[in-house]
Amino acid sequence: MQTITAQEARSNFSELLDHARREPVRVTRRGHVVGVMVSPEDYEAMRVFYAERLLDRMSQMGKMAEQHGLTEEELTRLLADDS
Numbered sequence: 356m357q358t359i360t361a362q363e364a365r366s367n368f369s370e371l372l373d374h375a376r377r378e379p380v381r382v383t384r385r386g387h388v389v390g391v392m393v394s395p396e397d398y399e400a401m402r403v404f405y406a407e408r409l410l411d412r413m414s415q416m417g418k419m420a421e422q423h424g425l426t427e428e429e430l431t432r433l434l435a436d437d438s
Contacts, residue, residue: 356381361389 357374358381364371374380375392382390393401420430 358383358388360384364392 356379359367359371361382361384364380364382371380371392376394379397380392381388382392
């Protein structure tokens with residue numbers, strides 16, 4: 356993965372976009388990574404991956420809660436705003 360400074364990114368933005376279509380590019384400011392430029396395809400693949408991972412985890416947690424006797428009514432009671 357290529358690393359460039361924020362100043363280089365600003366000065367050569369068109370080149371940054373071209374390079375990001377091929378591979379992710381780290382952008383640094385004062386020696387710290389402040390962002391990563393990725394292609395739209397890579398971004399969408401990451402978004403789908405994490406969304407599916409979240410849904411899977413939520414399903415696992417629901418099954419675990421059900422196994423421990425948590426009912427929908429009890430969950431509603433626990434989540435009720437009593438303030």
